[in-house]
Amino acid sequence: MLTPQLQKLISPVSSPTQKTEQTQTKKRKKMEKPIEKFDVIVIGAGIMGSCTAYEASKRNQKTLLLEQFDFLHHLGSSHGESRTIRATYPEDYYPKMVLKSETLWREAEQQIGYKVYFKTSQLDIGPSNDKAIQSLISSCDKNSIPVRVIDRNTMSLEFDNLIQLPHDWIGVVTEHGGVIKPTKAVSMFQTLAIINGGFLRDKIEIVEIKKDNKTGDVLVMAKNGEKFSGKKCVVTVGSWMNKLVRNISGIVIPIQPLETTVFYWKIKKGYESKFTIGNGFPTFASYGEPYIYGTPSLEYPGLIKIPIHGGRPCEPTDRTWAPTQSLDPLKKWIQERFGGLVESTRPVLTQSCMYSVTPDEDFVIDFLGGEFGEDVVVGGGFSGHGFKMGPIVGKILSDLVIDGETKEVELVHFRIKRFEKNSKGNLKKFDDQLSSAH
Numbered sequence: 001m002l003t004p005q006l007q008k009l010i011s012p013v014s015s016p017t018q019k020t021e022q023t024q025t026k027k028r029k030k031m032e033k034p035i036e037k038f039d040v041i042v043i044g045a046g047i048m049g050s051c052t053a054y055e056a057s058k059r060n061q062k063t064l065l066l067e068q069f070d071f072l073h074h075l076g077s078s079h080g081e082s083r084t085i086r087a088t089y090p091e092d093y094y095p096k097m098v099l100k101s102e103t104l105w106r107e108a109e110q111q112i113g114y115k116v117y118f119k120t121s122q123l124d125i126g127p128s129n130d131k132a133i134q135s136l137i138s139s140c141d142k143n144s145i146p147v148r149v150i151d152r153n154t155m156s157l158e159f160d161n162l163i164q165l166p167h168d169w170i171g172v173v174t175e176h177g178g179v180i181k182p183t184k185a186v187s188m189f190q191t192l193a194i195i196n197g198g199f200l201r202d203k204i205e206i207v208e209i210k211k212d213n214k215t216g217d218v219l220v221m222a223k224n225g226e227k228f229s230g231k232k233c234v235v236t237v238g239s240w241m242n243k244l245v246r247n248i249s250g251i252v253i254p255i256q257p258l259e260t261t262v263f264y265w266k267i268k269k270g271y272e273s274k275f276t277i278g279n280g281f282p283t284f285a286s287y288g289e290p291y292i293y294g295t296p297s298l299e300y301p302g303l304i305k306i307p308i309h310g311g312r313p314c315e316p317t318d319r320t321w322a323p324t325q326s327l328d329p330l331k332k333w334i335q336e337r338f339g340g341l342v343e344s345t346r347p348v349l350t351q352s353c354m355y356s357v358t359p360d361e362d363f364v365i366d367f368l369g370g371e372f373g374e375d376v377v378v379g380g381g382f383s384g385h386g387f388k389m390g391p392i393v394g395k396i397l398s399d400l401v402i403d404g405e406t407k408e409v410e411l412v413h414f415r416i417k418r419f420e421k422n423s424k425g426n427l428k429k430f431d432d433q434l435s436s437a438h
């Protein structure tokens with residue numbers, strides 16, 4: 001007869017399959033970390049999410065910023081070398097957001113100790129009867145932004161004979177222009193968020209967000225199985241917004257991803273320094289069809305950035321990475337406006353980027369509603385002109401999750417509900433140039 005000890009040794013208590021299951025369960029239990037809790041979880045680390053994480057952490061909220069790819073990747077909208085900052089908008093609700101952002105850009109630069117914002121003037125040009133140009137002048141007036149309206153002769157004098165205008169065009173000059181370095185700026189806000197005690201994680205793709213009925217918190221689930229819990233959540237996922245929000249809530253926010261291309265052109269030998277901020281060269285936009293914009297020569301010496309606004313509808317995961325528009329109108333524009341001082345036969349450098357566009361090209365900044373009520377806030381649809389306002393948008397989004405309201409701006413133009421009343425969103429006074437991009 002076997003002793004009980006020997007019996008235990010030779011006869012397994014459970015079958016091999018049962019044993020494997022038990023081991024796996026034990027392992028899982030060991031691996032399953034308790035869900036970490038935060039005050040604010042921000043999903044998407046482009047400029048909007050990074051500014052929001054900075055603001056929320058500055059206000060002593062335990063903040064987590066999550067990004068699906070590597071930080072500072074080039075697959076969304078906030079990467080690259082230059083973005084225009086300007087206060088000239090045909091809509092009169094943007095200039096004050098830009099002016100507030102100017103102050104916030106400077107404050108952030110002071111905290112970090114380096115520059116991301118290079119100031120110059122802004123020049124808008126177009127036919128003198130263009131409705132958008134006219135609205136832009138009156139919107140500056142309403143916002144007490146001094147503008148100078150100049151004709152082609154004054155233009156030549158002021159800008160060193162570099163820019164030629166047709167006889168029926170005007171130029172509008174304001175002092176609120178400049179270039180922001182996007183990748184450097186996103187990195188700045190992420191660093192400042194960390195300095196404020198924020199937590200940042202990349203390579204975490206969020207696939208589900210739901211309410212935790214027991215605690216009332218918001219549960220955020222990643223593709224790799226990790227879970228996070230936040231009292232509040234901000235969704236700033238750029239071109240991925242429509243799909244993610246529809247999947248988690250059934251709510252449709254009409255934000256269309258577009259792929260677009262940035263072009264750099266070579267300045268003729270001997271003229272390179274003329275097109276720089278040091279020589280007073282402005283950031284610029286040309287109204288009419290097509291809408292063309294550009295920045296002074298800065299990031300690549302001897303080259304100047306001149307793209308066309310707009311692009312081709314795409315899925316963020318299915319892009320061609322190829323130029324989206326015919327270049328002929330742009331080449332003609334460069335030849336005529338820069339009088340042969342910029343080589344217009346072909347761009348020497350191209351970069352791909354994505355816009356996330358709403359039907360009225362106005363932002364979406366709102367509580368998500370539905371089962372999430374005011375616990376989830378969305379910031380998206382920045383329609384190719386949001387970067388300059390990243391700091392104020394981050395402030396507004398964190399106001400909404402922390403205080404339930406913001407005093408920074410009237411949100412009526414940015415509410416999701418506007419698309420219920422009219423699928424095209426806000427009505428604009430100017431029909432020839434809906435967009436006030438860049």
Ligand SMILES: Cc1cc2nc3c(=O)[nH]c(=O)nc-3n(C[C@H](O)[C@H](O)[C@H](O)COP(=O)(O)OP(=O)(O)OC[C@H]3O[C@@H](n4cnc5c(N)ncnc54)[C@H](O)[C@@H]3O)c2cc1C
Binds near residue numbers: 046049082085244
């Ligand atoms: C070529 C070009 C030129 C522009 N020029 C100007 C300009 O001159 N001036 C100006 O003001 N604006 C300009 N803009 C617009 C501006 O860059 C954008 O409005 C702004 O960058 C949008 O930022 P975002 O944070 O909303 O989006 P994004 O930068 O795309 O950030 C969203 C982030 O969310 C992440 N994400 C998505 N889904 C998930 C998920 N499920 N889980 C985790 N993370 C997720 C993405 O990976 C991405 O990093 C330009 C845009 C382009 C493309």
